[in-house]
Amino acid sequence: MTTSTTSRSETAVPLLDLHALVAAVRRRRRLWCSMALIGLLLGAATAVLLKPPPTAVTTVLVAHESDQPNDPGTLIRTDVALLGTTRIAGAALGALNSPERAEDFLREYTATGLTNNLLLITVTGASQAQAVARAKALADAFVADHAQRIQAASDAEAKALLGQRDRMRDELAQVNKEIGTRTPGNDPRASASIESLFAHRAELSSRITDFDQRAAEARTGMPKLVAGTQIVDSPRAVPHSVPKAVLTDAAIGLVLGLVLGLALAAVGSVVADRPVLRREIAAHLGASVIAELPGRTGRRWRRGRARAAQERLTATVVRAVRGAGEPVSLLELGCARSAGLIAWNVAKALAVEGPVAVVDALPGPELAALGRESGGPAVVRAQDVADLPQRTRRLGVGSVAPGAAWLDLPHLGAQTVLVVRAGHAGAAWLHTVARQLTDQRIPVIGVVLIDPDPRDRTDGTLWDGLYTALRGHHERLVRRNGTGLPRAVRPAMPPVRVPDSDQEAR
Incomplete structure (x- = not known):
């Protein structure tokens, strides 16, 4: 085992x-x-x-001959399509004595089927009075056209029925004439023929009566449909607020x-893919977040809180620099001004213990302007580091933004604190920074996060990393027997063989 x-x-x-x-x-x-x-x-x-242009609406009740309770709306859609024809548009323009073309007038009104029998007409015009007049003319033209179509259909149906009745009457006259020429006799065949003629005459009489009745019903139902089609909502202007x-x-x-x-x-x-959360930034850089500084705020009641956060940040970085035992650099990514201000505050805090010089490798003159302040730490350029006294503590400030001189970073400090603005760089560039620092043998003490998300509740500590938290002195990474392993990290031990019996143990 x-x-x-x-x-x-x-x-x-x-x-x-x-x-x-x-x-x-x-x-x-x-x-x-x-x-x-x-x-x-x-x-x-x-x-x-x-x-919107002045608009008027009106509602028309349309009666159909073949209205059914389960009608899916086919009849009212037909009425909507008919209202959009040039015949009705021309009739409405004729009633208004308007010289406008019917094709142009069609684009100025719409029809909508509200139910199977209600039709809503919406008309626009140059003024509200014109829109109302147009709506009334359209509704009257549609009602008149609908009544005319019903009248034409009723007349055609009645004419067809009366035509059928007249043909039946002619046939009945022929049957009566034939019956009059026959005389009853003793012949059974003649008697059967006369009986069939009488039966045919009775059938013809019944059919003639039916055709008369149907023609009368067709003419009688037409006025009811015509009267049922009417304007139920008078044309009115649509108010616009x-x-x-x-x-x-x-x-x-x-x-x-x-x-x-x-x-x-x-x-x-x-x-x-720009990380914002502490957890993501720490994972991509391979270093824990040791401090943060909120973004700028113009509100007076938050200035005291921001000042307290800046003081805590300065104290944290000062402890990290003191515990390093060798030159430390601050490398910024997307926050050059904040990194310079942090370095200046840290240098002023360390100046009480001895001479401190800030090595400025930042783009821009902001940090140099701070160095000209009376009584503050000295600010020198990277090329003037050799002129500093030997006992002067150096605090380098540089950049790891795109275009950074990676080979110059070891001259700023043997260890570094990254000052990163949340959401500034992509995940790929954070990996590039971590890889370049590893190639230059520059351990990362921690990450200072600038302008973090105020609602971020994630943990920025890497518990499986080299520096799990800021706990006093950090050991320097040195080579051991040419392996490059840190002194604080032991090589992995092989698995231990556990004997299964006393004999095997002996």
């Missing part, structure tokens, strides 16, 4: 971390707030500049802009 003292717990990494995505989207609040504001302004401007339209369109624009901004922020966050 064998036992091993090493164990590894692997945690599954999700394909999409919702916590990180929400933090990244929240960090891009300027984008989606700007999009929401733009949508709000565009909606309000649309309501003011693009006012500009403040209400502005509020409605502005709210719609605000929602659409907010949704679009959130979508763009989410897609941009996923594509850019």
Whole structure:
């Protein structure tokens, strides 16, 4: 039986971390707030500049001959299509004595089927009075056309039935004439023939009566349908309130802009892959987060809190520099001004123990301007380090942004503290920084996070790393027997063989 003292717990990494995505989207609040504001302004401007034309509506009750309770709406859709023809449009324009073409007038009104028998007509015009007049003319033209079509269908049906009746009457006259020529006799065949003629005459008489009745019903039902088709809602102008339209369109624009901004922020966050959470930044850089500094705030009640956080950060970095026992550098990534200010505050705190010089390798003159302050630590350029006294403590400040001179970083300090702005660099570049520092044999004491997410509750400590937390003096990484292993790290021991019996143990 064998036992091993090493164990590894692997945690599954999700394909999409919702916590990180929400933090990244929240960090891009300027984008989606700007999009929401733009949508709000565009909606309000649309309501003011693009006012709808004067509109009038009317409702027509349409009676159909073949109305059924289970009708799926085919008849009312037919009426809507008929209302959109040039015949009805021309009739309405003729009633208005308008020279406008029917084809152009068709684009200025619409018809909507509310139910199987209710038709809503919406018409626009140059003024409300014109829109109302157009709506009334259209409704009258449709009602007249509908009544004319019903009358034509009823007349055609009655004419066909009367035609059938007249043919039956001619046939009945022929049968009566034939009956009159026959005389009853003793012949059985003649008697049967006469009986069949009498039966045929009775059938013809019944059919003639039926055709008369059906023709009368066709003519009688037509007035009922014509009277049932009428205007039930008189034409009226649709009121338009500009403040209400502005509020409605502005709210719609605000929602659409907010949704679009959130979508763009989410897609941009996923594509850019810029870590924001402490956990992600520490994992990509391979070093624990030892301190943080909140972003700028213009609110007076938060300035005291920000000043206290800056003092705690300075004290933490001072302890790290004291415990290193050798020159330490501060390397910034996306926060040159903050890194220079931190280095200046740390140098001033260390100046009470002895001479301190800040080695400035940052782009820009901000740190040099601070060095000209009376009574402050000396600020020298990287090329002037050789001119410093031997007992002067050096505190280097450099950059690991794209385009950094990696070979010059060991001259700034044997160990380093990374000052990183959250959400500034992508995961690939954080890996590049960690790899370059490893190649230059520069251990990372810890990470100072600038402008972190205020709602981040993740842990930025790497418990399986070289520096699990800031706990006093850190041992320097040195080579041991040419293996490059740190003194604080022991090589892995082989598995221990446990004997199964006393004989095997002997």
